[in-house]
Amino acid sequence: MFGVITLATSKGGAGKSTLARSLAAHWYALGHRPALVDADPQRSLANRYDPTGRLSGVPVIAEPEECVGEVIEELRLRHSPVIVDTAGFRNRTTIGALVETDLALIPLKPAVEDVDAAIATYDLIQEINKTQERADRPIKVAMVLTMTMRGTVIARHVRMQLISASYPLLVAEMPNRVAYPEAGIEGLSPTTVDPDGAAARDITALVHELMKLENYELLTVRETSP
Numbered sequence: 001m002f003g004v005i006t007l008a009t010s011k012g013g014a015g016k017s018t019l020a021r022s023l024a025a026h027w028y029a030l031g032h033r034p035a036l037v038d039a040d041p042q043r044s045l046a047n048r049y050d051p052t053g054r055l056s057g058v059p060v061i062a063e064p065e066e067c068v069g070e071v072i073e074e075l076r077l078r079h080s081p082v083i084v085d086t087a088g089f090r091n092r093t094t095i096g097a098l099v100e101t102d103l104a105l106i107p108l109k110p111a112v113e114d115v116d117a118a119i120a121t122y123d124l125i126q127e128i129n130k131t132q133e134r135a136d137r138p139i140k141v142a143m144v145l146t147m148t149m150r151g152t153v154i155a156r157h158v159r160m161q162l163i164s165a166s167y168p169l170l171v172a173e174m175p176n177r178v179a180y181p182e183a184g185i186e187g188l189s190p191t192t193v194d195p196d197g198a199a200a201r202d203i204t205a206l207v208h209e210l211m212k213l214e215n216y217e218l219l220t221v222r223e224t225s226p
Contacts (some may be wrong), residue, residue, distance in 0.1 A: 002081050002102040002103040002140075002210070002213075002214065003076050003080055003081060003082065003085065003102050004072055004076060004081060004082045004083075004100055004101045004102050004103070005023065005071070005082070005083045005101065005103045005104075005105060005210075006083075006084040006086060006097045006098055006100075006101035006103070006104050006118060007019060007020050007082070007083070007084065007085055007086060007105045007106075007107060008086045008094055008097070008098060008104055008105075008106060008124075008125075009088065009106050009107055009108060009114070009117050009118055009120050009121045009123050009147050010088070010089055010090050010117040010120045011088055011089075011108075011113060011114055011116075011117030011118075011123075012089070013070060013086025013088065013109070014084065014085075014088070014107040014108050014109055014114055014117070014146055014147075015080070015107050015146035015147055015174060016040075016085050016107050017038075017040065017044035017045050017085050017107070017178075017184075018083040018142070018146075018174075018180050018181075018184060019105070019107055019146065020036060020045065020083050020084075020176075021036065021045060021055075021176055021184065021187070021188075021189050022040065022180070022189045022190065022191060022199075022203045023081075023083055023203065023207065024036050024055075024058045024159070024189075024205050025055060025058070025157040025188070025189030025192050025203075026189070026191045026200075026203050026204065027081065027207075028055065028057060028058050029191055029192070029195065032080060032081075032164070033078070033079045033080060033135075034055075034079060034081055034082070034083060035058065035059045035060075035061065035075045035078075035079035035082050035083070036057050036058060036059070036060045036061070036083050036084075036085065037060075037061050037063055037068065037071055037072060037075065037082060037083070037084040037097070038060055038061065038062045038064070038083075039061070039063055039064050039068050039084055039085060039086045039087065039093050039094070039097055040064060040085050040086060040087045040088070041087055042087070042187065043062055043064070044085065044115065045060050045062075045085055045187075046060050046061075046062035048184060048185075048186070048187030049149065049187050050186065050187050053123075053186065053187060053188070054188060054192050055187060055188055055189070055192060059075075061075065063093075064087070064093055065093060066092050066093055066096055067096075068084070068093050068094045068096045068097050068100075069097070069099060069100045069104075072084065072097065072100045072101075075101065084097045085204075090121075090124060092118075095124070095128065098124070098125060098128050098139065099128060099131075099133055099134065101139055102139070102140065103139070103140045103141070103142070103210070103213065104121075104125050104139050104141045104142075105138070105141075105142055105143075105144060105210075106118045106121050106122060106141065106142070106143045106144070107143075107144050107146045107147065107174070108144075108145060108158075109146055109147045109148075110144070110145060110147075110148055110152070110154045110155040110157075110159075111154070111158075112160040115158055115161065115162070118143055118162075121136045122141060122143070122167065125139055125141050128173070137177050140187075140213055141168055141170045142168050142169070142170050142210070143162060143167055143170065144169070144170045144172065144174065144206065145158065145159065145169070145170075145173040145174070146174040147156050147173050147174070147175075147176040148171070148173045148174070148176060149175065149176055150173075150175060152207070170206065170209050170210075171208075171209060172202070172205040172206040172208075172209045173202070173204060174202055174203070174206065175198075175199075177198060177199045177202070179193070179194065179197060179199035180197070180199060183199075190203065191203055191204075210212065
């Protein structure tokens with residue numbers, strides 16, 4: 001399992017917080033010890049965290065400052081995975097989190113603006129991989145479509161656009177389902193509320209695909225842009 005997973009994109013509203021919470025809930029349900037780092041100044045995760053609720057065993061640490069790397073390093077000694085939610089813009093905190101991460105997940109909605117932001121984030125990770133800190137252990141990266149409506153023209157177009165340009169887009173998606181915001185009201189995930197529901201199955205498929213990345217180098221950031 002990846003020790004640290006950072007969700008990043010230079011555009012807000014792509015579903016980072018929802019996906020971060022859903023991944024943590026999935027691994028928690030399997031008996032793992034995930035932790036969440038809320039590095040977004042909006043505190044979407046921290047504001048909904050209930051220390052006495054059903055996800056009380058998944059700590060949420062709010063750290064929207066530059067010392068996020070130290071927080072991640074401390075948490076990874078006791079938790080796995082450590083899942084980091086970042087701001088919807090490029091800042092030093094996001095860069096600091098990415099420097100410490102094993103896998104960068106780039107969520108994007110099927111929209112032109114989101115595609116541009118995802119590519120910009122991909123290029124940022126490429127820059128980080130050229131630094132001394134990451135030269136010998138490049139960050140693995142994957143893009144994931146969120147808030148999709150299966151079969152729509154725009155979703156198909158965006159998927160074909162990214163795949164044709166050789167960007168590492170996951171097959172699994174996080175479709176637009178009301179189960180996510182409903183569970184999020186109480187700081188929960190569909191996996192917690194309805195483990196046999198469609199949204200929980202979506203997250204399971206996504207996790208299974210992510211786990212395969214640990215054994216392959218296909219999704220490490222490329223040396224050159226497409």
